[in-house]
Amino acid sequence: MDLDSLYQDVILDHYKNPHHKGEPSGEFKVHHVNPSCGDEITLSVTLTAGQVSDVTWNGVGCSISQASASIMSDLVVGRTSQDAFAILDEFTSLMQSKGTLVGNEEVLEDAIALSGVSKFPARVKCALLGWMAFKDAAIQNGAKA
Ligand code: ZN
Numbered sequence: 001m002d003l004d005s006l007y008q009d010v011i012l013d014h015y016k017n018p019h020h021k022g023e024p025s026g027e028f029k030v031h032h033v034n035p036s037c038g039d040e041i042t043l044s045v046t047l048t049a050g051q052v053s054d055v056t057w058n059g060v061g062c063s064i065s066q067a068s069a070s071i072m073s074d075l076v077v078g079r080t081s082q083d084a085f086a087i088l089d090e091f092t093s094l095m096q097s098k099g100t101l102v103g104n105e106e107v108l109e110d111a112i113a114l115s116g117v118s119k120f121p122a123r124v125k126c127a128l129l130g131w132m133a134f135k136d137a138a139i140q141n142g143a144k145a
Contacts, residue, residue, distance in 0.1 A: 010071075010113035015063040020073035024056045028141040032133040034125045039065035041130055045137040052076045052084050055134060062126055064117060069130030071110045076134060081143035087111075088131050095124045 026044030033040045039061025046054040055073045059066060072091075076084040091111050094103040099119035105112045117127045139145055 004116065007113040007116060010110055011063060011067040014067035014070040014110070018066060018070040020055050020077065021058060021070065022056045024058060026054065026056065026137070026141075028137050030133050030137045030140065032129055032136065034061070034065065034129045036122065037062055037065065037126050039126055039129050041065070041069055041133050043069070043130065043133040043137055045134060045141050045143075047081060047138065047141050047143060050082075050143075051080050052078065052138070057130060057133070059130070061129070062123075064114070064123055064126040065129045068111070068114055068127045069133075071114070072130045072134060075109060075111060081138055084138065085135070085143070085145055088135055091131060092128065094118060095127055 024042050024044035026046045029042060029044040031042045041057055041059035043057040045052060055077055057069050059069060075087050087107055090104060090107045094101050094115055095118050097118050103112050103115045114127050117123050
């Protein structure tokens, strides 16, 4: 199996069986849309003593946007908001690299599967949608960026 098809499997698994998906119930709820593709996400973050104790999201859209939100939720829950933002920065750099970066797998884990998206500028917003929603909700919740 080559790497591309392996990555496809990771994305499809998250798309078909998304993690942390449900009715967002936290106090700080955001709604983000990606008009160029039609992706939408509603997301809430719960911070407890500076730690991301919960992320819940609901959304519709392409497999990239939905899988990316699932992967992001897995990565940030249980981390301090500073650590979560560091992962977010790493992922944002990878997405904006136009295929020139490979990404740090130790930091990004399953999100590495999305690295190929950076070669397709039209899809980068799909991949970043959930991450930007998380950042927005966390900052509204008092996290320092
Ligand atoms: Zn999309």
